[in-house]
Amino acid sequence: MSTEQQLAAVVSAANALTNVVTGKIGEIDNALAQARAKYEEQLSSLNSRLPRLAITKNFSMEPDTTGKLIDSWFMHTEVTTTKVRTITSAAVTYGRPDADVEFMRQIQADVREQYPDFDINAAGFWRNTVNVWQFKWTENNSVPWLAFPCSSDNGRQSGSTALPLNEHMTMGAFVRVIEGSVDHAWGVGAEKGKWRWCSSHITPDSYFGSYMNAHPVRNSAAGLVEVMLAGACTGVVTRPVDWGTLLGLG
DSSP states (O other): OOHHHHHHHHHHHHHHHHHHHHHHHHHHHHHHHHHHHHHHHHHHHHHHHSOOEEOBSOTTOOBOTTSSSBTTEEEOTTEEEEEEEEEOSSOGGGTOOHHHHHHHHHHHHHHTTTOTTOOOOTTSOOSSOEEEEEEEESOOOSOOBOEEEOBTTTTSTTOOSSEESSSOEEEEEEEEEEESOEESGGGTTOBBTBEEEEEEEEOOOOOTTOEEOOOOEEOSSSEEEEEEEEEEEESOOOOGGGGSOOEEOO
């Protein structure tokens, strides 16, 4: 066999080996992709099975006795609150005004831009009455938090206004930014001019005694936002359709 033939044979063998290796790499990549998909499916299934119990007070944002503030909530002194709408739990056939139905359908239309299957059940029965509030500020000269609901154990022995950071939990709300900007906690994902279901997930941080107050941060000198169904619960909530009501214990 000539030198040229020997070189050709070596090249052919090398090409064949390359094809075999490439094929094996493809098989490994496919196996890894399948394993990852199975893992994510199992994780999603586990997340949906975790209990979703309210760990903040007054999820429906009922007003206090003055009618000017939200009961069991803390508001920054630079922020003023106004209740702009109360939507009855009764269906439209039992008295829900058409204007409220249209209002909820607008929220649904906005949220569907990100969650196409979202249905707010605008004309149907709900478990609870829902209140919509405006938060307004015209200055931002100190620590720029907005507002937060108290922990569900506030007022009890060993309770606090703050949430412990030793468990999985979800903070969420329906938020529409009219002016300004907010972020953090149940303000994550807020967008000017659109209703958005905003949320953030917290995992245990492994720091003894750690806690947080569930408040967004004001990122602008002035602003106006509308908020509905703001609070926190145990477990993992990834879809706005699961945020309509939360069971609170105690």
